[in-house]
Amino acid sequence: MLSILFAALIIVVIADAARVWWQTMSGRREPVLSEVPAEESHLWAPSGLFPTAEDRARQAELVGAGRERSGGPGSGGPDRSGGDG
Numbered sequence: 001m002l003s004i005l006f007a008a009l010i011i012v013v014i015a016d017a018a019r020v021w022w023q024t025m026s027g028r029r030e031p032v033l034s035e036v037p038a039e040e041s042h043l044w045a046p047s048g049l050f051p052t053a054e055d056r057a058r059q060a061e062l063v064g065a066g067r068e069r070s071g072g073p074g075s076g077g078p079d080r081s082g083g084d085g
Contacts, residue, residue, distance in 0.1 A: 023029035044062055046055040 020029070024031050044058065046052070046059075051059070
C-alpha cells in the first residue's frame with residue numbers, strides 16, 4: 001500500500017514538472033532562476049598534507065584578521081575557554 005502511495009506521488013511530481021517545463025518552453029511563463037551571484041570564497045586549506053611555512057604564515061594571518069573582525073578575546077562573546085568562568 002505504501003509503495004502505491006510513493007508511486008502516485010512520483011507521478012504527481014513528474015506531471016507537475018512537465019507542466020512547468022511546457023509552460024516555460026512555450027513562452028507562457030518566465031523561468032524561475034534561483035542562482036546567486038558568484039562571490040570569492042573565504043575558505044583556506046594547506047597546499048598539501050603537511051602545511052608548509054608559507055601555509056602556516058597564511059593561517060596565522062587569517063586567524064589574526066578573524067580576531068580583529070570579531071573584536072578579539074573578551075569582546076563580549078561566549079566564553080569558550082573551558083574554565084569555570
